[in-house]
Amino acid sequence: xxxxxxxxxxxxxxxxxxxxxxxxxxxxxxxxxxxxxxxxxxxxxxxxxxxxxxxxxxxxxxxxxxxxxxxxxxxxxxxxxxxxxxxxxxxxxxxxxxxxxxxxxxxxxxxxxxxxxxxxxxxxxxxxxxxxxxxxxx
Numbered sequence: 001x002x003x004x005x006x007x008x009x010x011x012x013x014x015x016x017x018x019x020x021x022x023x024x025x026x027x028x029x030x031x032x033x034x035x036x037x038x039x040x041x042x043x044x045x046x047x048x049x050x051x052x053x054x055x056x057x058x059x060x061x062x063x064x065x066x067x068x069x070x071x072x073x074x075x076x077x078x079x080x081x082x083x084x085x086x087x088x089x090x091x092x093x094x095x096x097x098x099x100x101x102x103x104x105x106x107x108x109x110x111x112x113x114x115x116x117x118x119x120x121x122x123x124x125x126x127x128x129x130x131x132x133x134x135x136x137x138x
Contacts, residue, residue, distance in 0.1 A: 045123040052107025071128035
């Protein structure tokens, strides 16, 4: 009996969280918060492509992740390669964070940030991906 109550509570919490995100304006695939240098000529890291919907969704199902989204921050070097990934909302198990970061790093393509003289520099990219939006696209 306790399991049934717990599972129904989890389902209700997941539905509430997903509905709240949809009502809160989760309008894009990636909700971005880019770290930009205050210089007028500088430009932030730019996402060129993301092609990991299927891989992220299937891995998340396999790992039994019951969240409505994944929020993360990546460090991108001056060549556009991901050098560091961290989930901004952590999981209790480190292997989940490592696996999700591996997928996110592999399936993102970036243009590096540019300083005020137009030279590529290291920068950060912060975003979140909604599982509901991935399901809607598939």
